[in-house]
Structure formats: structure tokens, C-alpha cells
Amino acid sequence: MTHRLTRDEARRIIVRAQLLDAERPGDVVEVAEQLGYIKIDPTATIAPCEHTVLWSRIGWSYEAGQLQKAVELDRLLFEFDGTFRPMSLLPLMLPAMRRWPTHERSRAWLDANARFRADVLAKLRAEGPLLASQIPDTAQVSRAPDGWSGSNQVPIMLDFLLRRGEVAVVGREGRHRRWDLAERVYPSDLPVHPDDEAERLLHERRLQAAGIAKQRSPWTPVGEAGEPAVIEGSPRKYRVDPEALAALDDDGGGRVAFLNPYDGMLFDRPRLSEIFEFDYVLEQFKPKPQRRYGYFAHPILMGDRFIGMLDAEVDRAREVLRVNAVHEFLPWEPEEHDMVRAEIAELGEWLGVPVVGLG
Known part of the structure; x- marks a missing residue:
């Protein structure tokens, strides 16, 4: 009807x-x-x-x-x-987050920076929560500044890992975000839904x-x-x-x-x-x-x-x-x-x- x-x-x-x-x-x-x-x-x-x-x-x-x-x-x-x-939306978002990125350019950048990704996760695991400015930029491949981000690749990597559900924003200092591993921020007992x-x-x-x-x-x-x-x-x-x-x-x-x-x-x-x-x-x-x-x-x-x-x-x-x-x-x-x-x-x-x- x-x-x-x-x-x-x-x-x-x-x-x-x-x-x-x-x-x-x-x-x-x-x-x-x-x-x-x-x-x-x-x-x-x-x-x-x-x-x-x-x-x-x-x-x-x-x-x-x-x-x-x-x-x-x-x-x-x-x-x-x-x-x-x-937080009730997170379980519904996680299936798509785990498939991200879907664009080839983003996948290629993430794959090329596998060691950089590991460095960021290890730094957060050992010392987090941290501001982006407290994390070294060890990128193997850099993206050119686009008007939204500068030459530092750390904010870009953190944004990628946020979209993948690997890191999370734990809070802010002014307008600056503090980051940590998602497993330490998101609830551990979230329901699981098929895609x-x-x-x-x-x-x-x-x-x-x-x-x-x-x-x-x-x-x-x-x-x-x-x-x-x-x-x-x-x-x-x-x-x-x-x-x-x-x-x-x-x-x-x-x-x-x-x-x-x-x-x-x-x-x-x-x-x-x-x-x-x-x-x-x-x-x-x-x-x-x-x-x-x-x-x-x-x-x-x-x-x-x-x-x-x-x-x-x-x-x-x-x-x-x-x-x-x-x-x-x-x-x-x-x-x-x-x-x-x-x-x-x-x-x-x-x-x-x-x-x-x-x-």
C-alpha cells in the first residue's frame, strides 16, 4: 500500500x-x-x-x-x-567497517603502509591514549596534502584505522582527538549481525x-x-x-x-x-x-x-x-x-x- x-x-x-x-x-x-x-x-x-x-x-x-x-x-x-x-549503531556499522576501504587508491595506500600501520597500532597499545602529534610518522608512502590534511601521514592513518574499526577516539583535548585501540574503547559484548x-x-x-x-x-x-x-x-x-x-x-x-x-x-x-x-x-x-x-x-x-x-x-x-x-x-x-x-x-x-x- x-x-x-x-x-x-x-x-x-x-x-x-x-x-x-x-x-x-x-x-x-x-x-x-x-x-x-x-x-x-x-x-x-x-x-x-x-x-x-x-x-x-x-x-x-x-x-x-x-x-x-x-x-x-x-x-x-x-x-x-x-x-x-x-553506541547502539556500532554493531550495525561494523560489517561495512571491516570491508573498508573499497576504493582501490585507498587500499593501495594502506597496503603500501603495512609497516606504518603496525607502528601506529603498537604505539597505541604500549602508550595510548595518544594525540596524533604524539605518534611518529613512519609512512613508507605519503599522500599529498589535499587541503584537509597536511604532509603528516599520522592523521590519515588514524582516520583509515578508525573507519576499519581498529582504533577509536577516546576523547578530545580542545579540538584535538585522543586515540586508542578500539578494543579498549568499544564494548566487548556487542551483538554480531550478518552483513x-x-x-x-x-x-x-x-x-x-x-x-x-x-x-x-x-x-x-x-x-x-x-x-x-x-x-x-x-x-x-x-x-x-x-x-x-x-x-x-x-x-x-x-x-x-x-x-x-x-x-x-x-x-x-x-x-x-x-x-x-x-x-x-x-x-x-x-x-x-x-x-x-x-x-x-x-x-x-x-x-x-x-x-x-x-x-x-x-x-x-x-x-x-x-x-x-x-x-x-x-x-x-x-x-x-x-x-x-x-x-x-x-x-x-x-x-x-x-x-x-x-x-
Whole structure:
């Protein structure tokens, strides 16, 4: 059976799946379990992505130390590929991790550096956890700098071994990762899944986080998970999470949320355009004269619609949250102005600084 959904219904399903409805989650782990990952990014006009993603869901009770505790002490989350993920996903990821790398160039580099790999693992076994800077570069074959990594081959090898499940990030010192053997970081009693079962379960978890996704979306590949759906005005074939669909009428209402530009809710631009009628462009890498809303403006979600952009930044010299502009896509009602202003005030309280420039 193919479900036929209105745009309103589809939006409500997605907003609830992303924990952006009125019923806020209770803690960091609950957010990670539902979303599947929390993006890590240091750009901090307001706060780093991992923290604004959590604040936009949990609200004023979220503190940065809660994330660190979940990762480094409780081991309920782990770092992988620029994200924090719930440990419950690791068993589903391990079959693909053990097959990595799949590209010939990466396999050739790893094979050519077999002794280097052994050196890194031995150093971690003897002295870990360690920063990358504490591990000697003994590479036999080097990769040229690519703009993301320099000439030192240690970070590249550590990233390769992370993707293979041989090493793990045990914590951070500032923005620098501390590494150790995976066997000393990950639980030893993880369930084992056959490859096809692990892939199926991963698809189900991705659809749970998305609510609605295109079957072969490059942002949210969900395969045959869920049930087929079509959405008014869209020729695309979607999959919908049946549990989210069944709970569609249990609508507790919406709220205001400011979304970090790297929030996973925003990644699937075609879905944003089709279902939310929001053509989002990140202006971070545009020349200043070409920016319409600001260097790192945060989209404003009210209920199940995007209504504007918040251009704000923490002025660390003056210790204030400076509001440069609040852009309205369409003129707001007085109540909408009040709701957005209240959320900005709460953001300032969470950051521990006064708000200036709001008028």
C-alpha cells in the first residue's frame, strides 16, 4: 500500500522525527539515539554545531559537559566520521567497517603502509591514549596534502584505522582527538549481525531519524525500510516510517527552533524544497557582497515551517550575543515576533551572555 500524504502531514512527521516538536527530549543520549548522529563542526558564530544541535532539541537544561560525559565516561556515544553516534549503531556499522576501504587508491595506500600501520597500532597499545602529534610518522608512502590534511601521514592513518574499526577516539583535548585501540574503547559484548541484516537495520534507523526519505537519497539511504509514500506536489517516491505515520494524530504542537547550518535536518536540500518549500543556501563560502542573510545565519523553524533566518554571533571580546539581523521570509504576526524574541533571549541565557541588537 502506498500512503498519500499532504505536505502538512509530511512536515509534521519530519519535525517530530527530528525532535523539533513541542515535546522536548530529556538528554543527550536520547537525541543521539533518535537522530542517529550529531554533527561535529567547530564553526562557532554562536556555538559549535554539536552543541547547538543539542540545545535546539533539549533546550535550556542542556550543558556541554553532558555530551562529554556521554562520550568519554559513559561510553554511550562514540565519535566517527565527524559525528557523535549512539553506541547502539556500532554493531550495525561494523560489517561495512571491516570491508573498508573499497576504493582501490585507498587500499593501495594502506597496503603500501603495512609497516606504518603496525607502528601506529603498537604505539597505541604500549602508550595510548595518544594525540596524533604524539605518534611518529613512519609512512613508507605519503599522500599529498589535499587541503584537509597536511604532509603528516599520522592523521590519515588514524582516520583509515578508525573507519576499519581498529582504533577509536577516546576523547578530545580542545579540538584535538585522543586515540586508542578500539578494543579498549568499544564494548566487548556487542551483538554480531550478518552483513545483510546490519544493512537492513541501518536503513530502518535512518528512516526513523528522517521520518520520510527518498529510497535512494544520497543523504539518507533507506533502501526498502518503511512503507512507500507519495507527497502532494512531488513526483518522487518516498519511504515513510510506519511508527511515525501511526502517531501522526498525536500532535503536541510546535515551537520555535534555531537550526545550526550543519544540522542534519537541513542536509537533504531537495526534500527541504519539496516538502517545506524552503530553498536553503549556506552562505558561509559566498563572498560577502553576495550574502543575503549572513555568513552563518541559522534558519528559524516555527512549528513545521521555516519562517526566517537569524544572523547572530557571540562577541567574545564584549561577552554578548549580538543579533545582526532577524530576516522574515513573509511578514510575521505579533505573536510570532514575540515567540522568536523569547527564543533568542533563552539562547542568550543558555550561552550565559546578554543579548544586544534585538531592538
